[in-house]
Amino acid sequence: MYQALKEGVLPITSVCNMGCVFCSNRYNPKSCEVFSIGPRDLEDIEETIPWLQGAPGAIVIGESVTRINEGEPLTHPHFMTIVEKVRDAYPEKPIRVTTNASLLSPEKSRRLASLGVELIISLNTVGKRKEVMADPEPEVTLRNVSALNGVIKLEGSIVALPFVTGWDDLRETCRFLKDSGAISIRLLAPGFSAAHPLFKEMPSSTWEECRRFAGEMTRALGIPVLFEPPVLRDLCARVEAVMEGTPAKAAGMRAGDIITRVAGIQVDSRKDAFELARERENPKITLLRDGGQIEVALAKPRRTSPGFVVYEDLDLRAFSAWAARAGFGRKAPPLILTSSLARPLISAALESRGLEAQVVTVRSRYFGGNIQAGGLLTVGDFLAAYNNALRDLKPPSTVTLPKRAFDAWGRDLEGVSYKRFTEETGCQVVLAG
Numbered sequence: 001m002y003q004a005l006k007e008g009v010l011p012i013t014s015v016c017n018m019g020c021v022f023c024s025n026r027y028n029p030k031s032c033e034v035f036s037i038g039p040r041d042l043e044d045i046e047e048t049i050p051w052l053q054g055a056p057g058a059i060v061i062g063e064s065v066t067r068i069n070e071g072e073p074l075t076h077p078h079f080m081t082i083v084e085k086v087r088d089a090y091p092e093k094p095i096r097v098t099t100n101a102s103l104l105s106p107e108k109s110r111r112l113a114s115l116g117v118e119l120i121i122s123l124n125t126v127g128k129r130k131e132v133m134a135d136p137e138p139e140v141t142l143r144n145v146s147a148l149n150g151v152i153k154l155e156g157s158i159v160a161l162p163f164v165t166g167w168d169d170l171r172e173t174c175r176f177l178k179d180s181g182a183i184s185i186r187l188l189a190p191g192f193s194a195a196h197p198l199f200k201e202m203p204s205s206t207w208e209e210c211r212r213f214a215g216e217m218t219r220a221l222g223i224p225v226l227f228e229p230p231v232l233r234d235l236c237a238r239v240e241a242v243m244e245g246t247p248a249k250a251a252g253m254r255a256g257d258i259i260t261r262v263a264g265i266q267v268d269s270r271k272d273a274f275e276l277a278r279e280r281e282n283p284k285i286t287l288l289r290d291g292g293q294i295e296v297a298l299a300k301p302r303r304t305s306p307g308f309v310v311y312e313d314l315d316l317r318a319f320s321a322w323a324a325r326a327g328f329g330r331k332a333p334p335l336i337l338t339s340s341l342a343r344p345l346i347s348a349a350l351e352s353r354g355l356e357a358q359v360v361t362v363r364s365r366y367f368g369g370n371i372q373a374g375g376l377l378t379v380g381d382f383l384a385a386y387n388n389a390l391r392d393l394k395p396p397s398t399v400t401l402p403k404r405a406f407d408a409w410g411r412d413l414e415g416v417s418y419k420r421f422t423e424e425t426g427c428q429v430v431l432a433g
């Protein structure tokens with residue numbers, strides 16, 4: 001219920017009819033508290049649906065949320081009824097379903113389209129489906145995906161494993177998704193804990209090569225192929241792509257444009273630019289392009305997507321709220337313990353606000369491998385990073401830890417409370433992000 005309210009995610013089942021090699025849960029450390037659930041009772045789901053009213057954006061079915069593993073939603077015996085009930089309760093909200101498409105018959109796709117559902121097709125590979133996903137019937141899945149073209153709005157998603165599938169397969173998978181009607185493709189970086197056998201097989205250059213590949217495919221296919229996580233070093237609102245048939249496209253916006261103002265308001269980050277443009281009716285956008293400044297106007301109603309794509313960076317309103325609590329102005333600057341991915345953005349935000357803080361990167365010792373996400377760090381990781389850096393630190397006024405590493409009760413993935421950090425170090429902890 002909490003996650004329904006906070007994130008708009010509706011967990012329905014952890015059951016899946018496939019077994020992807022990149023599924024990490026089999027290789028989690030033993031103390032990692034994650035849960036698998038069978039198909040939830042319809043009654044139970046009906047009780048959760050009212051909590052989705054807080055969903056910040058789309059209502060999402062088929063994505064894992066915090067500790068609950070989500071499986072393939074179409075394996076739920078009441079899947080269509082669940083979607084109908086969600087639609088009845090929220091006639092206006094976007095509903096997004098992530099699926100491997102193996103159970104997506106043409107009738108179901110049409111029904112989902114009539115309910116205004118958008119799909120994220122987690123395809124991953126066209127040529128190595130048995131090896132990579134244990135897909136029992138690859139031809140059926142691929143036929144289902146092909147049949148979606150022109151029927152329903154869809155995006156594609158691929159966990160990039162070029163060292164397993166080969167680059168040609170990755171290229172064909174992108175092309176197949178485009179030919180099936182995908183308006184964009186998310187190319188997800190492979191992330192493995194140290195215990196996962198694929199971690200040792202993955203060349204260290206994979207992420208960088210995939211990033212370049214995503215750029216090549218965007219140019220070749222004419223739809224955004226976006227590598228995640230991006231390496232963001234600043235808060236500059238750079239447009240990564242512009243979707244076909246959108247207000248941004250009609251106004252002539254292009255990939256590479258830098259948004260500086262929306263409706264006359266100076267933008268502070270990518271997230272800021274996107275949210276301002278989404279909220280406004282017919283916003284004027286000021287852009288930097290080829291060293292010059294131009295202005296375009298987007299013809300769109302309020303609270304609709306502008307049609308340009310930016311990577312998500314920092315929420316500067318939340319950042320300002322954090323800064324008010326973090327103890328700036330006291331004797332020693334606050335300390336921020338953060339992931340390697342978030343560190344450059346935090347440093348950029350501090351600089352833009354003229355704030356001085358001590359920032360330390362935290363490595364995932366708990367999962368090891370190439371895991372870098374802040375949400376997968378544990379209290380043990382934070383303590384280790386703190387103790388390592390202690391010699392070079394001024395005793396901080398407060399220590400900030402990423403909120404996403406903790407659940408609603410303040411517990412990390414091992415079930416350890418963030419309060420343990422205070423008990424062991426005597427430092428006051430602030431959760432943020």
Ligand code: SF4
Pocket residue numbers: 016017018019020023070071072100122133
């Ligand atoms: S299809 Fe999705 S839920 Fe099923 S095993 Fe693969 S990654 Fe996991």
